[in-house]
Amino acid sequence: MTSAPARRLVLLGSTGSIGTQALDVLHRFPGIARVHGLAVGGSRPELVAEQVLAHRPEHLVVSDVARADEVEAAVQRACRTSGLTAPRIAAGQDAVIDVAGSLGEGDVVLNAITGSVGLLPTLAVLASGARLALANKESLVVGGHLVTEAATPGQILPVDSEHTAIAQALAGVRHDQIDHLVVTASGGPFRGRSREQLAGVTPEQALNHPTWSMGRVITTNSATLVNKALEVIEACFQFDLPEDRVQVVVHPQSIVHSMVTLVDGATIAQASPPDMRHAIGWALAHPEKLPGLATALDFSTAQSWTFEPVDEDTFDAIALARAAHREGGGAMAVYNAANEEAVDAFFAGRLDFLGITALIRAVLEHPERPRAAHADGVAGLLAVESWARETGQALISSRER
Incomplete structure (x- = not known):
């Protein structure tokens, strides 16, 4: 790896299979990127708290508004115990789209959301100019031409064993x-x-x-x-x-x-x-x-x-x-x-x-x-x-x- 400053990373779907493995890769190779933001569904609040402590994101988004309070409580509790400042927490699908589009050229967003709900965050990433590491295959399946026409050459890198x-x-x-x-x-x-x-x-x-x-x-x-x-x-x-x-x-x-x-x-x-x-x-x-x-x-x-x-x-x-x-x-x-x-x-x-x-x-x-x-x-x-x-x-x- 180069000695240049690490790029910023936003990880959408950090508590899923791809998300947890991605954070494992980042833990082993910290020079790849620093975690700027995490987006989660909210069903695993204690795991979210562990990820926050380990990777210190500036932003945390909970897509399921009904689970946001439980996630925030778990994160605040863990941060108090560790003497850390909790990240800024937002909730809802619009907040996911916002954090997806919050970076720029030279940074990377890994979209590991499951389902077609990942399409709008994908389009937000492409509009921002950041690299899109795409594990959400539904973006291309559903969005097709909309996604490819929004992308610049080489902007989308697949995160799928086949592709x-x-x-x-x-x-x-x-x-x-x-x-x-x-x-x-x-x-x-x-x-x-x-x-x-x-x-x-x-x-x-x-x-x-x-x-x-x-x-x-x-x-x-x-x-x-x-x-x-x-x-x-x-x-x-x-x-x-x-x-x-x-x-x-x-x-x-x-x-x-x-x-x-x-x-x-x-x-x-x-x-x-x-x-x-x-x-x-x-x-x-x-x-x-x-x-x-x-x-x-x-x-x-x-x-x-x-x-x-x-x-x-x-x-x-x-x-x-x-x-x-x-x-x-x-x-x-x-x-x-x-x-x-x-x-x-x-x-x-x-x-x-x-x-x-x-x-x-x-x-x-x-x-x-x-x-x-x-x-x-x-x-x-x-x-x-x-x-x-x-x-x-x-x-x-x-x-x-």
């Missing part, structure tokens, strides 16, 4: 030299099962991912392959390619994180053990490398890597997303919103596992589905998304009758 792998594989490669991308998928906990075998899947089983430790929503999305569907669309926007040039292959070992096939027939792959610190450290320190960041592969022992096609008859999430992306008009915003409602219903016992993608399909195919013109901007997308959530909830309720 980080592609970005690394593309180093020194011109865009016209790309034939297609190959996004790898572990296959999730239900790889090889038939639709009949998936009928009785429980939330506990869906959360039992074979290789990655992640949050509830993304783990469930991995089980349905919705997560891989979102990553296909994310790759289309991140690397400016149509969906038919983004392939998916099942790779259960999760060692090869993605590949790029060039026009001359060569394929470049990025491989490392399944550890999100690789992607986090790559984005936060870019273009530097962090020595000893995570364990390297050991080629002194025998090992096998396997690849197989996706069973799209059983797992239809990817095909649905491809069709929605081709259609445009806010269809991917509908897809994502319907999925978020379906996942919540699945954990509430209101929808079975196969009902998740069935609901996505039903909302996408609804005869009254509105379309958002590109000129409608953020307001149009949010209106379409709101319709999709309300329609999804209505369809779930109708199934219960």
Whole structure:
């Protein structure tokens, strides 16, 4: 690392899986950046207090207003005990957007918020000129052209094992030299099962991912392959390619994180053990490398890597997303919103596992589905998304009758 003063960092979603790992990377490599602000949902006040003590942010934002008092009490208590001054605390989604856009060129914001609520903070970061380390894939899935048109070249760095792998594989490669991308998928906990075998899947089983430790929503999305569907669309926007040039292959070992096939027939792959610190450290320190960041592969022992096609008859999430992306008009915003409602219903016992993608399909195919013109901007997308959530909830309720 250089000896230049550390850049400032705002971390959105600091108590989630990506957020906690990012703070671990910063603890080990303090020269990367100093924490300027943290944004949290508010469900883990004691963890927030620990993060404040460890990283001394100037600003703390709690997105859930109802939880703000509890978080503030935990932080004030911890700071008094340690003799420190508590950070400035604000609450609400507008405050998240404000802190996201509070930095400037040379600084970095890591957006690790889960869900489409991360779109407006993403746009705020891009408008500020700060680097955006993007772990919130929904920003590109839902916002698509709005995000890419707001970004300057190189301003967005992906924080995702697949897209980080592609970005690394593309180093020194011109865009016209790309034939297609190959996004790898572990296959999730239900790889090889038939639709009949998936009928009785429980939330506990869906959360039992074979290789990655992640949050509830993304783990469930991995089980349905919705997560891989979102990553296909994310790759289309991140690397400016149509969906038919983004392939998916099942790779259960999760060692090869993605590949790029060039026009001359060569394929470049990025491989490392399944550890999100690789992607986090790559984005936060870019273009530097962090020595000893995570364990390297050991080629002194025998090992096998396997690849197989996706069973799209059983797992239809990817095909649905491809069709929605081709259609445009806010269809991917509908897809994502319907999925978020379906996942919540699945954990509430209101929808079975196969009902998740069935609901996505039903909302996408609804005869009254509105379309958002590109000129409608953020307001149009949010209106379409709101319709999709309300329609999804209505369809779930109708199934219960």
